Amino acid sequence: MLLENNNGDRSSTCHHPIGNSSGSDDGSPERYTPAMESAGEGLLVPPLNFSMVDYGVFRSGFPDIANFPFLQTLGLRSIMSEPPLVNIPEEKIRESLRVVLDEKNRPLLIHCKRGKHRTGSLVGCLRKLQKWCLTSIFDEYQRYAAEKARVSDLRFMELFDISGFKQPPTFSSHSKN
């Protein structure tokens, strides 16, 4: 897991600016300028496989420069890049989940290369914590992975042990209303 965090309270995990190695030190998205908007008529281009997962939690594939104006609209505090491993160590997913569950990291974007396997598995583990049945977890995973779905990911989510985590707040307790 690589984590960029704009809070200043950087943890032991690595940090990186979004797809721009010459970015500002604090990783602030303010460095992107309107000239980077590549879509016509001020249109916004979300990253591949972008979606909202929960209040202040988003998922996607790897953002490129065309996505930066859109990402600015999310007001992100943190970006979590899951490393390109076919078999992600369970401890890494546990560490990532703790970051996702910590509300001070939100709004937060979880991404990997395609937003399918690693991101999908992490979101699936979050759904287990949220007490979703496995059928619904797999259905959501497959909506993004489609024909690239991996049995190894499904098994990982099924066997993931949530006993060390407190149950996170429900959707409604996040609601402002």
Next chain:
Amino acid sequence: MLLENNNGDRSSTCHHPIGNSSGSDDGSPERYTPAMESAGEGLLVPPLNFSMVDYGVFRSGFPDIANFPFLQTLGLRSIMSEPPLVNIPEEKIRESLRVVLDEKNRPLLIHCKRGKHRTGSLVGCLRKLQKWCLTSIFDEYQRYAAEKARVSDLRFMELFDISGFKQPPTFSSHSKN
């Protein structure tokens, strides 16, 4: 469009309790009891094609009784049922969008039968208001409609005229942080 709203300020649209014609008058989800949880071990069952669209806006297919404990976790104020018409009149979509954009109706669930065509078209029109490029709007639509995607829906979204609407707040302005 049918709209159930727990605010008490019912508008001129129709209202209905969720799949339960003997429900309480105010449409409160509190009438559902734990005995309705059909999944084992207290697991929650989101409706078919459930997802979060924006802060306090959710989408799905038609909820059944097994979904009620999950829906309770959303703290919904409103439920919008799109009518089963293949060709939805544009004015109905405009009226629905105005309901979605009114924050006092949130948290709100938009649903139709499968959460694919009518719901997908309405969400697509919302994305137009949010200035998403058409490619990303179609990609999101197809993630839910899959092999049932309809060219008529894509054309509807492309041609939908957003000029009468104010641009809605961005994701970040909804964020609590």
